Amino acid sequence: MFKFPTTFLAQWLAGFFLLCLHMATASAAAPATLENASLNLQFNLADGSVRHWRLPQLRDATGQEQDMAAPEGRLFALTGKLAGKDLHEWETLAGGWKIREQSPDTLVMVLEQADQPFTLTRRWHLREQSWRADFAVELRYQTAASSADDQLELQVGPGIGELPAHGLGMGQSIYSYTELVYRDNDGVQTLRLGDADNQQFSADQAAQTTWLGLQSRYLAMILSAANDNAMHADWQASVPRLPETEAELAPFRTSVSIRLPIHATTSAQEFQWHVFGGGKAYEALTSTEPDLGGLLFSSLWNWMRGLSLGIMQVLESIQHIIGDWGLSIILLAFLIRLVMYPMAKKTISAQKKFAAIQARIQPELQEIRRNYKGGEQSERILQLYEHHQVSPLAGLKPLLIVLVQVPVFVALFHLLGQTFELRDASFLWIKTLAEPDQLFPLGTDLPIFGAYFNLLPVLMAFTTLLSIKLASVPDGQSAARQAISSGLMGLGFFVLFYSFPSGMVLYWTVANILQVTHQKIAKG
Numbered sequence: 001m002f003k004f005p006t007t008f009l010a011q012w013l014a015g016f017f018l019l020c021l022h023m024a025t026a027s028a029a030a031p032a033t034l035e036n037a038s039l040n041l042q043f044n045l046a047d048g049s050v051r052h053w054r055l056p057q058l059r060d061a062t063g064q065e066q067d068m069a070a071p072e073g074r075l076f077a078l079t080g081k082l083a084g085k086d087l088h089e090w091e092t093l094a095g096g097w098k099i100r101e102q103s104p105d106t107l108v109m110v111l112e113q114a115d116q117p118f119t120l121t122r123r124w125h126l127r128e129q130s131w132r133a134d135f136a137v138e139l140r141y142q143t144a145a146s147s148a149d150d151q152l153e154l155q156v157g158p159g160i161g162e163l164p165a166h167g168l169g170m171g172q173s174i175y176s177y178t179e180l181v182y183r184d185n186d187g188v189q190t191l192r193l194g195d196a197d198n199q200q201f202s203a204d205q206a207a208q209t210t211w212l213g214l215q216s217r218y219l220a221m222i223l224s225a226a227n228d229n230a231m232h233a234d235w236q237a238s239v240p241r242l243p244e245t246e247a248e249l250a251p252f253r254t255s256v257s258i259r260l261p262i263h264a265t266t267s268a269q270e271f272q273w274h275v276f277g278g279g280k281a282y283e284a285l286t287s288t289e290p291d292l293g294g295l296l297f298s299s300l301w302n303w304m305r306g307l308s309l310g311i312m313q314v315l316e317s318i319q320h321i322i323g324d325w326g327l328s329i330i331l332l333a334f335l336i337r338l339v340m341y342p343m344a345k346k347t348i349s350a351q352k353k354f355a356a357i358q359a360r361i362q363p364e365l366q367e368i369r370r371n372y373k374g375g376e377q378s379e380r381i382l383q384l385y386e387h388h389q390v391s392p393l394a395g396l397k398p399l400l401i402v403l404v405q406v407p408v409f410v411a412l413f414h415l416l417g418q419t420f421e422l423r424d425a426s427f428l429w430i431k432t433l434a435e436p437d438q439l440f441p442l443g444t445d446l447p448i449f450g451a452y453f454n455l456l457p458v459l460m461a462f463t464t465l466l467s468i469k470l471a472s473v474p475d476g477q478s479a480a481r482q483a484i485s486s487g488l489m490g491l492g493f494f495v496l497f498y499s500f501p502s503g504m505v506l507y508w509t510v511a512n513i514l515q516v517t518h519q520k521i522a523k524g
Helices: 004-030 087-094 169-174 244-253 282-286 303-323 326-337 340-369 375-386 398-403 406-418 456-471 477-499 501-524
Strands: 031-035 040-044 048-060 065-067 077-082 096-104 106-111 117-128 130-142 151-156 179-184 189-192 200-202 211-215 217-227 232-236 255-260 269-279 439-445 450-453
Touching: 031 106, 031 117, 040 117, 048 269, 077 117, 087 106, 130 151, 151 211, 169 450, 169 477, 200 217, 211 255, 269 282, 303 406, 326 340, 326 501, 340 375, 406 501, 456 477, 456 501, 477 501
Parallel strands: none
Antiparallel strands: 031 040, 040 048, 048 065, 077 151, 096 106, 106 117, 117 130, 130 269, 151 255, 179 189, 179 211, 200 232, 211 217, 217 269, 232 255, 439 450
């Protein structure tokens, strides 16, 4: 009779047992997902955290779906100590979190097992509005005999999937960053951590926080308390201490830790938040409560912020009609010039009048300069101008047109620096109007100018010089001095604007061209 080898049977049973154990462990750690048109969330059941927070409609610099849980894949992780054990120990003993309920837009996970003195539950619900979700943590003790050192912390971050930018010159920090952002009694506050003396920030208990989270140039992960328990939670922000070779990554790993106020009670203790995790598009930020529109242009005065929002609406309206952001910016420059035309006409007319008077009194000016020096010379020149009822500065009146546009320029700077809708707006050779135009690479990364040759700042500096030259009416001796000052001003504009967003430089260049054209026509 054939006898089945006992050693083979033992090996088979051992293998079967290991396979079952592996399948059980894999099942516990397997990801669960929630998905709608704007969000794709993948959860790690080993610790209940969000492994991936993907934005299907957006792509990162590598062309992949934007993942706000990168790089560590532990977004909304819970840490702490319950009933004398670290939470990680309880998760290990329970074999991870179990799915209690799941539907297309809702996921409920629970951490529980026999003889565990508490039950911990997480609830996620995706909302219809873009990049919005509801999140809740519930703790229920089986008895009121909780440990005195029990604590739970919810972590937002580290980071929201951003990486440092390179090769964009001295303006590089406006293109790539991750920072703390929150709203309290004093308004919207932002803070970039990462310096040696700026590694951690704790909230002021006296200033009630309406919402808080992390933001980058185009993305934000914001939590807004939805019940009293969550509203009274303490929080702090911090960055990790990294090796010197990775120090630049520290600000991009900023995290916010929310300490949940738990008590010794058998009643359910629930902490609820509304979550926004996506692009800082104005419509998405303001589509529902809580209104997060304050994330945009928060550093500006109220009137400047209103101007920025107004220009954004005008630009979007133009873009909807003509379908191109670059042409929309050019048309915006034309519209603003048209609005200022009456002022421009008056100032250029005054300039022509001043030029005629300047030519008439030139012999007298030269005589004063020959015969007098110092303060007496200046006094007699002023008396001469007063006699002819004209101000010595009248020749600079056309520059008022440029100065009036400065608020528009500042508003456009913030608009192109923050507005999500413009992140992929290209024009001619320019890949994105929200960054320098980068006509071709330089082959090296220069300290101030970056790694690319940008053409638009050159054109802007040239048109600025030309506008200043046409606007001024120098007399003989001051011509050289004004030429030097104009040259220095043009060089300053070139250096300052070289690494600015190309959309902003495009607007200023077109505005200069329109100014020069008007001056030429008026003088011709």
